[in-house]
Amino acid sequence: MGNILADNINRRSKRNKRFKGLIISGSIITVIPIFLIVINLIIKGVRQINLSFFTETSPDTFQAMTATANGEVIPGGIANGLVGSLIMVLLASALAIPTGLMTGVYLYENKKKRYASVIRSLTDVLQGVPSIILGIIAYIWIVKGVTRGYSALAGSIALAIMMLPIIVRSTEETLSMIPVQIREASFALGVPYYKMMIKVLIPCSFSGLATGILLSLSRILGETAPLMLTSLGSPGINLNIAKPSSAVPLLIWDFYNDPNMVSMVWSASLFLMIFVLSLNILSRSISKNRKYI
């Protein structure tokens, strides 16, 4: 009898250990890709990154081919993509951040209203919409309807629609963590509503709001699919938002499709990833060091 029990315990503890080993190895396998991707990009991409990588526009196929044939670094850089990305992201932020913040505040103030819960569900739906569909929408609305041709404006609209739900939800969630007493205290002093919002709600929840905004930015910076249908790309720097414009992810796509440019893809991807990941890490570290909440 005692023997059987000991046997049983042995077997159970063995299975227990085996399972733990399984979980640990599964977790290690899960994070291996991030190391592989980062290491791969650094090894193959760092060679091309120099000052001219940021100041010159993208090379054409012929230049790239000659350079590769002579074993030189491909001339040119991603300046047209950088400028395009900057313009589109700024424009998208200008559209989405104020609207998103205000909608978030509205949802927070009108929690129980039926209308608010409809808006909340729509935000969820919007957040789940695949980005390529936002590309179709911006194409129909802006490329066909407004600018009569591919344009940076259309790209910005697609990106803005992507940012909006992220900001709305993070704003509402952040605000709902502020203690009610802080609001009530300012109302008790007779502060008008908008002042309470600007002087109390927003400062108190600043880090949370910043996290949401940075997260939404890091989401749209790497977006390629909607831009393929809207801003298309351009070989030179373009400052006119009614004209086609390049963006860093679009350049990666162009480089990828050109067999002479392979080393440019690695560098541009490396740059884009470092940029997006740092935004990501920054936003998470802000949310960790929150003061009030």
Next chain:
Amino acid sequence: MGGDRITKGLLFSSSLVLLLLSAGMIFTLASGAIPAFREFGGRFIFSSAWDPTPGKEQYGALAFIAGTMLTSLLALIICIPMAFSASLFVSEYYKGTRIASVLRSLVDLLAGVPSIVYGFWGFYTLRPLIMKTGLSDQGFGIFTASLILAIMIVPYATSLSSEIISMVSTEMKEAAYSLGATRREVIFNVVIPSAMSGIVASFILALGRALGETMAVTMLIGNANIIPKGLFSPGNTMASVIANQFGEADGLKMSALIAIGLILFAITALVNALGKVIIKRFA
């Protein structure tokens, strides 16, 4: 009090933007899809023909619906053991320790890598590996795309299920331990049953992500407008066919692509809604 009214009006009107945006999107997709549905009717969904030859144009979405479903479900199956181990690691075995937060940040970083970088990395590192196995000549196809997709959706599944697992009540776990259960038995008899619905929901939401993923899939699936014949056969998903063909499309073909967009929109919205309902109902 005028200021108050203006502020409230402003807040309300910004929420209207969201309402109009959603309504406008659905309306635009639906009206853009009308010509294709008028031409092909219900056949559009159940036919896998895709022939843009002028004069005898034939469009059907079935091949792409099949491609999307196959890649996403396969990605989900590959993702489950990874996300499951990572969530147990973070929220059970090493809960609250430094190593858990390191692992969690690493998994979160996976969510920050842009889709096009995944596609490119998959093209140059995963594809050659698959070619070496001899299962596919070019290395493109459903399996390659699903593998990348699985890596891409792991962080979404992990963050939610680890949150749910960490909420399982300590009393219940301690009760099981006091009866002499091993950790594995506690996990299977207490943690998983009580966190089940949340775990399921997190995988459904991850599936919703996979359905709409475009760039990485486009770069790896092989872009063939056919119903995939096997795991290593090339195919196309709804998102990748739009990405590939929208630029040069007009007329009926454009409408067919918009109709595919509408179907994709409906499927992702349904899947996401299902995930959200499960979370609200049970977790």
